[in-house]
Amino acid sequence: MKLKKRRSGQIRILEAFFAALLIFASLFLIPSPPTSENNSPNDLYSIGMNTLLQLDADGSLSKLIKNKDWNRLRNILKQVLPNGVWFNLTVLNNAGAQLNDVLISNGQPISDKIVSIEYLCAASSPTYSIYIIYLQLARAS
Amino acid sequence: MIKEKIERRNSGQALVITALVISLLIISTFYYVYDVMRARQESSQLSLEEYVLMVKLGSVHTVISSLTNVTNGGNTQLLVENLEAWSSKLKNECSYGYCLLNAYPRNTSPYSSGFHISWGQNGFGISSCYVRFNLTIYGRDVEASLEYSVNVTTSITIQGFYSQGTGTEKHVEILCKVFNEGSPALAENFNVYYQNGSIWIQTQSYSLTDYGNGTYHITFNANILTVPVNVSVGVYDARQIYVQANTTCTEA
Numbered sequence: 001m002k003l004k005k006r007r008s009g010q011i012r013i014l015e016a017f018f019a020a021l022l023i024f025a026s027l028f029l030i031p032s033p034p035t036s037e038n039n040s041p042n043d044l045y046s047i048g049m050n051t052l053l054q055l056d057a058d059g060s061l062s063k064l065i066k067n068k069d070w071n072r073l074r075n076i077l078k079q080v081l082p083n084g085v086w087f088n089l090t091v092l093n094n095a096g097a098q099l100n101d102v103l104i105s106n107g108q109p110i111s112d113k114i115v116s117i118e119y120l121c122a123a124s125s126p127t128y129s130i131y132i133i134y135l136q137l138a139r140a141s
Numbered sequence: 142m143i144k145e146k147i148e149r150r151n152s153g154q155a156l157v158i159t160a161l162v163i164s165l166l167i168i169s170t171f172y173y174v175y176d177v178m179r180a181r182q183e184s185s186q187l188s189l190e191e192y193v194l195m196v197k198l199g200s201v202h203t204v205i206s207s208l209t210n211v212t213n214g215g216n217t218q219l220l221v222e223n224l225e226a227w228s229s230k231l232k233n234e235c236s237y238g239y240c241l242l243n244a245y246p247r248n249t250s251p252y253s254s255g256f257h258i259s260w261g262q263n264g265f266g267i268s269s270c271y272v273r274f275n276l277t278i279y280g281r282d283v284e285a286s287l288e289y290s291v292n293v294t295t296s297i298t299i300q301g302f303y304s305q306g307t308g309t310e311k312h313v314e315i316l317c318k319v320f321n322e323g324s325p326a327l328a329e330n331f332n333v334y335y336q337n338g339s340i341w342i343q344t345q346s347y348s349l350t351d352y353g354n355g356t357y358h359i360t361f362n363a364n365i366l367t368v369p370v371n372v373s374v375g376v377y378d379a380r381q382i383y384v385q386a387n388t389t390c391t392e393a
Contacts, residue, residue, distance in 0.1 A: 015154070015156055015157055016156060018157055018160075019156045019157050019159070019160035020160070022157070022160045022161055022164050023160050023163055023164050023167070025164065026163075026164030026165070026167045026168050027167065029168050042188075045188065046188060046191065049188065049191040049192075049195070050191065052195075053191065053194055053195060053198065056195075056198050056202075057198065059202060059205070059380070062202065094226075094230070118234065118236055119195060120195060120196075120199055120230055120231065120234055121199070121202075122198075122199040122200075122202040122203050122206070122227055123202060123206060124201075124202040124203075124205040124206045124209070124380060125206060125209065125381070126206065126209045126210040126213055126215070126381065127206075127210075128203065128206040128207070128210070128219075128223045128226070130199075130226060130227065130230050132230075132234060
């Protein structure tokens with residue numbers, strides 16, 4: 001009788017231990033909250049979009065396109081975009097024909113995760129035109 | 142007695158089951174929070190704020206282009222055509238789903254069809270264009286509607302003075318101030334005229350002092366037969382918008 005009582009006590013302790021273990025184990029299954037890392041695609045999208053907005057603010061983007069100054073545009077993007085970011089820019093006219101006859105890029109993509117940004121640029125010159133700009137960005141993983 | 146025993150025996154199992162339920166609740170709550178946070182981050186990928194900035198910037202450039210064209214002799218109808226082109230492009234290339242941009246050129250006085258161009262005789266000239274926009278964006282997770290207006294104004298004020306030289310020669314001085322949307326602005330390509338009888342003559346031999354703050358000092362000598370001495374100054378601002386003003390010079 002005494003032995004039975006002792007055993008039931010041990011089992012209760014084991015059960016309580018198991019219950020506590022179950023609750024603590026559930027805490028390990030909780031996923032870590034998503035952190036806003038600098039190399040996320042959202043961040044690259046924001047960097048690219050802000051770069052184009054900055055260039056377009058004073059109308060210099062459309063001027064560079066109109067003058068077909070692709071080398072200068074490439075150099076500006078090299079300077080403005082952060083180090084370690086690969087870019088490739090394509091400019092289309094209103095009809096969808098490609099305008100840049102040279103590659104506006106800084107090399108080969110360094111990651112498979114490529115972010116593509118579409119930007120519409122209206123020219124402020126007397127002869128009105130709209131350009132469609134595709135900016136592809138990738139960051140070293 | 143037996144019932145009590147059974148209850149005692151089962152109390153441990155009940156404890157384990159309760160712990161299991163609590164742990165399941167904790168896991169499901171955290172997974173829900175995690176999912177909501179992830180969804181929010183994904184939806185911000187195509188940042189609406191930046192897209193709206195792009196639309197606004199394009200609208201400003203469209204208005205500037207139209208005003209530049211009109212002040213250089215273009216047709217005022219061009220504004221509507223350019224705005225329609227911009228609106229149509231946004232509609233076709235909208236990355237959110239559906240973007241509708243309606244433009245309303247101002248028609249209340251002193252504006253007509255969006256333009257207010259007055260190159261007056263009183264030393265003040267203005268080239269202005271005003272358009273109100275209504276942007277609506279519909280998408281899978283986005284629905285936004287906003288109103289904004291674009292006002293592009295280049296204005297000039299001139300004050301003229303002259304002093305009598307030998308014979309009919311007169312030394313003319315013009316103080317010229319250029320403004321963009323009311324703030325001092327830089328200008329280029331000055332066209333300076335004086336009136337001789339009923340004919341306006343453009344002078345090429347003037348000297349220009351640029352104070353760097355939108356203020357310019359123009360001086361020239363000319364044989365002007367008629368008094369009072371009327372002068373006219375036309376300038377292009379950095380956006381290539383042309384503005385002109387005429388004034389009567391006072392004798393210094």
